[in-house]
Structure formats: structure tokens, C-alpha cells
Amino acid sequence: MPQDETASYIPRISDGKHSGAPSRLLDEAKRAKALLDSNKTTPSHQPRTGELPRLPPGVNREAFNRAIAHVRRLIGPENVEINDKPLRDGWYLEHPNTHDAFHIIQQEEMVCSAVVYPGGTEDVQSIMKWANHHLIPVYPISMGRNVGYGGTAPRVPGSVVIDLGRRMHKVLKIDGSNASCIVEPGVSYFQLYEEVQRSNINCWIDTPDLGGGSVLGNAIDRGVGYTPMGDHFGNHCGMEVVLPSGEVLRTGMGALPGEDGKDNATWQSFQQAYGPYNDGIFSQSNYGVVTKMGFWLMPEVEHQSYMVTFPREDDFEKLVDIIRPLALNRVLGNIPQIRHVIQELAVTGKPKSAWWDGTGRVPRDVIAKHASQLPCGNVSWVFYGCQYGDSISMQSQFETIKAEFGKISGSKIYFPEDVPNHHYLHDRAKVNAGVPILRELDWLNWVPNAAHLFFSPITPTDGKNARTVFDIAGKLHERYGFDIFPTFCVAGREMHFIVNIVYDRADNDAKYRATSLMRDLIKATAEKGYGEYRTHILFADQVAATYNWNNNSLMRLNEAIKDALDPNGILAPGRNGIWPKRFRGKGWEITGEKPLSPTSSIVPKL
Numbered sequence: 001m002p003q004d005e006t007a008s009y010i011p012r013i014s015d016g017k018h019s020g021a022p023s024r025l026l027d028e029a030k031r032a033k034a035l036l037d038s039n040k041t042t043p044s045h046q047p048r049t050g051e052l053p054r055l056p057p058g059v060n061r062e063a064f065n066r067a068i069a070h071v072r073r074l075i076g077p078e079n080v081e082i083n084d085k086p087l088r089d090g091w092y093l094e095h096p097n098t099h100d101a102f103h104i105i106q107q108e109e110m111v112c113s114a115v116v117y118p119g120g121t122e123d124v125q126s127i128m129k130w131a132n133h134h135l136i137p138v139y140p141i142s143m144g145r146n147v148g149y150g151g152t153a154p155r156v157p158g159s160v161v162i163d164l165g166r167r168m169h170k171v172l173k174i175d176g177s178n179a180s181c182i183v184e185p186g187v188s189y190f191q192l193y194e195e196v197q198r199s200n201i202n203c204w205i206d207t208p209d210l211g212g213g214s215v216l217g218n219a220i221d222r223g224v225g226y227t228p229m230g231d232h233f234g235n236h237c238g239m240e241v242v243l244p245s246g247e248v249l250r251t252g253m254g255a256l257p258g259e260d261g262k263d264n265a266t267w268q269s270f271q272q273a274y275g276p277y278n279d280g281i282f283s284q285s286n287y288g289v290v291t292k293m294g295f296w297l298m299p300e301v302e303h304q305s306y307m308v309t310f311p312r313e314d315d316f317e318k319l320v321d322i323i324r325p326l327a328l329n330r331v332l333g334n335i336p337q338i339r340h341v342i343q344e345l346a347v348t349g350k351p352k353s354a355w356w357d358g359t360g361r362v363p364r365d366v367i368a369k370h371a372s373q374l375p376c377g378n379v380s381w382v383f384y385g386c387q388y389g390d391s392i393s394m395q396s397q398f399e400t401i402k403a404e405f406g407k408i409s410g411s412k413i414y415f416p417e418d419v420p421n422h423h424y425l426h427d428r429a430k431v432n433a434g435v436p437i438l439r440e441l442d443w444l445n446w447v448p449n450a451a452h453l454f455f456s457p458i459t460p461t462d463g464k465n466a467r468t469v470f471d472i473a474g475k476l477h478e479r480y481g482f483d484i485f486p487t488f489c490v491a492g493r494e495m496h497f498i499v500n501i502v503y504d505r506a507d508n509d510a511k512y513r514a515t516s517l518m519r520d521l522i523k524a525t526a527e528k529g530y531g532e533y534r535t536h537i538l539f540a541d542q543v544a545a546t547y548n549w550n551n552n553s554l555m556r557l558n559e560a561i562k563d564a565l566d567p568n569g570i571l572a573p574g575r576n577g578i579w580p581k582r583f584r585g586k587g588w589e590i591t592g593e594k595p596l597s598p599t600s601s602i603v604p605k606l
Helices: 023-038 061-075 121-134 189-199 215-220 313-328 342-346 364-371 391-405 424-432 439-446 463-480 508-527 537-546 549-565
Strands: 080-082 114-116 138-141 160-163 171-175 180-183 236-242 248-250 289-296 303-310 337-340 381-388 412-414 450-460 485-490 494-504 532-534
Touching: 023 439, 061 080, 061 114, 061 121, 121 138, 121 160, 121 236, 121 289, 171 189, 180 189, 189 215, 215 289, 303 313, 303 391, 303 424, 313 337, 313 381, 313 391, 313 463, 313 485, 337 342, 342 364, 342 439, 342 485, 381 391, 381 424, 391 412, 424 439, 439 450, 439 494, 450 463, 450 508, 450 532, 463 485, 463 494, 463 508, 494 508, 508 537, 537 549
Parallel strands: 114 160, 138 160
Antiparallel strands: 080 114, 171 180, 180 289, 236 248, 236 289, 303 381, 303 412, 337 381, 337 485, 450 494, 485 494
């Protein structure tokens, strides 16, 4: 839990910090931290109130103390910490495991009572049995960098956080001939990349925009990256899972014992194995704790990143309609992005005040004025893509891409050598080749004490549908006074429409507006038939309630599975809107009918 207050301190992987930065990014990390610190107006922590630690629901202090003494005997006293110290939000590489660093309600509201650090699958089994015995809810995290979606905060305050990554951070296997690996929860994209490089196997990993998160954790939350292997859950192969009862199982071919007790040779080669394919129920759920997970790597290949700019706002629909056949016919090599030009300003790391000293949203003409001084010029949309293959294949692909995008008057293509070294295209080129970076942190400097929420609906790769969702988002952002930062991640038939709502976490009015904006976005898009694929834990109930076809038959199935696997309701109650019988219908659900203010309590009055 402790964090270093030294401004220049950067945790490093080479120093044994599993959540640290690689040596190659040390200067970049120092620069990013200095930028964030320069825009910070609040102290590192605030005095805490009330009796500490915050207790689990239905557990008195005497019972809690007995339970803590018990778990200390099980996994060692040095691997149990009580959450009674000051709450520090830290920053990306020194984030807390006690609460949501990007808090949108009271910092003190969504906190754990304690943190436990298992050293392996057997410890996780012991913790599950312990939680059942004492009826204490537990909330597992891989590394806790699910920023924008709730971070490390448990949905039920007072739960015990299981920080898997602190001690379980080994790359257990890298198989170059099979282009696969097996990792524990605490392995970051930074760490996996470094170990693959050291193995000299000519393979790539796939990484999201920021490389400090858990490979396993991102996949089971169904996050994405940007090479042809960008569907992280889709490119996993085999899991080891501890059920709420404490029983352990392996999915896929891992359920078949190998010779002499070894893992069989096909566990990371074939996903489905025999019988029902159960892996999916352990993604975005609270049915088990994943302690090991296999992934496919991408054989190294020639590649060329590029960006294409489009001058007008109303080019958007035509652009999306051009992209769809290119993606479906696999002309586009990766999962490309469409970004609005305001992000070209934000990713420079300069605060909003450097571009606009007024109140409210930055006017469109001001964005145009400043964009005209950037390498992209005065444009509206920027497409970031990458092609893969031999030079002849890529030449043919680019001929098609240039011809199709050329149908939009004024479009212009750029390659990395066409823009200055500091331009974001160079960082996208690294991500497109599976090299994890930190650059995406820079847009957090947009406002002081910046935090963000992700609004993440799915749209068809269709201009009319995409425009409908974008217009809803734009109007609501204007209503609540937020600049809109839209990114469309194109995966063929659909697009992940990721909107970053950036707010000042020290400003209660901004937090209230941000939560109100999220609620209205979820409601307005659902009314048009569009749903989120992932959300912040405080909006999980509202999002889950939008998937209500046939009298909520999907949720009724989810609840039946939950009650069968977790009859005591101890594992992450409320995660993704799935409540066990012990909590269900007793006031814990936050469905969007009542205001969610910065001073709201999320604990029902039982």
C-alpha cells in the first residue's frame, strides 16, 4: 500500500517491482509523472474519518479481528495489510490497491477493509475457504490498473481486496515454436514484452494503449489491443481458475492431465477442448479467480504504420462506410482507430488552459486554430492504422487504402517519417508492433487533478449508426460542459466507441456532472439499441439492466450461475451487475433512478 513521495522516484521492473516501468521507459515515466505533478493542486492525501478500517457489511469489529488473525495464519502475517492508513491516489505507476484513485464519489466511500497477497493458487484456495467461513466478501484484482472503470475499488465497501499481482507475477512459460505463453495475474505488458525480447523468439505481444496493466486482467475484462491479435480474450488459450468454494479447475485442454503429472502439450494450442466451452463465464464475471492464463503471441512480421487525416466534421459517416469493406475484406491489417482532432491537442500533454482560457468546452474554432499549427493541420478526424506482411503485399494494400480514402476530398496520408519525432504517430507505431508505451498518459493533463471515466458502447461499423451514437454523446457532453474525446476502435463488423470523460477529481461539481453525464449516456444510447461492452463498477447495475430482453433472461441466467457457484455470495458481489442471493434486492443495486452525487453513500440502509 505505501507509495514513495519522492517526485523523481519511478518503480522499476529491474528492481523487482512487478508493477514498475521497464528501463527503456524510465525517462518517459519521469516526464509523465512530472507533467501530472505540475497540474496537481491537492495534497497527496486527506485526513480519514470514522473508525478504521471500514468493516465488511454484517461483520462487527470483534469478528473482523478474528478473521484477520485467521487469514494471517493461513498465508503469513506479512501478506495481510489492514486499510487504516491515509488514502493516496498516487499515479499510474504507483496506484493504490485500497480504493479507486479516480474516485467519482467520496474517496472514503469505496474502500476495502484489508488487502491480502496470495503467493500462488493454493493461497487463493485458502482465501476462498476463509471468506466462506467468515462470510466476508473478497474482491480480486490482478494489478489494479483498470483505470476509468473503478480501479482497485471493491463494489461493496469493506470487502477484502485480493491483490494477486504483488506476489504472483511470473511468466511461467514462453514457447517460441508454438508462439504462446502462460502468465500469472501480476505480469504486465511491460514485463511480458521484456521477457519475450530476452527469449529471442521473434514473436510479438499485443498491448493496449498503456502498457502497465495486467495481461491476464485486461483479457478477462475483454480489453483490446491494436495488432491483428488485438482481441485479448479471443487470443487466450487455457485458464487455471479457483472457484468461490476454493476448488481449482483448468479450462480447455488443461483439463486433460499430461504424462507423469506434467501439463499436456496442447493446453496452449487448442481453446475449446471437449464439451461446453466454459472460459467465457470467467470473463467480466464474479464466478472464479483466474490464477494462470495462456495466450497466443504473434510471429514477428514486417509492418508499416500510418495516419490519414480528414478535413471536415461531416466526413465521418463516409469515412466509416469506407472502412467497413476494407475491414471485412481484411485489407486493414490491424484494429485501427478513428480519433477526433481535439485528441491531437490533448496528447501533447499540454493542459486545456494552454489552448483555451475560457470556461466550458473548447470552441470548435479554437480547436481548428491550434490544430492548424500541429503536423495534422486543421482537420476534423484522424485515422491511425498499420499494415502487415511482406513489402509487395503491403504495397498492394496501400494502393487500395489510398484509393478508398481518396474518395474523401482533402484526405491526406502520413507515415512516421513525415511527422516530427515527438508526434503521436511514432507512439502508435510502437503499439502497432506490440511495444508497450506510456504516452497515452499525456491527455490526463487536460484538467487539474485529472481523472477519467470510460463510456464504451458498441456500434456497427456503419456510418449512420456510428453518427447516431456520436451525436448523442456530443449533445450530452455539451449539456454537462465536458470536452468530448471520442476514439473508435474498428474490429471489422463493429466498433468499440471509447469516450474519455476527463474531470477534476478535486472538484465535486465536475464529479457530479461526470456521473450525470455517464448515466444519461447509458440511458440515451440504450433507448436507441446500443449498449456498453464494459463500464465503471458504479454504473454496472444500470448497464446490466439495459440488457433486459425477454424479462431479463440473461441476468436471470447469470444469477443462477452465481448462486450455484457462490452460495455464500463472497466473491466480488455486484461485479458487472451480478449480485448473489445474499445481497440481491436489498438496496445495493445502483440502477440510475436516484442521483449519484460526490457525497452519495452506496451502502443501503439495511
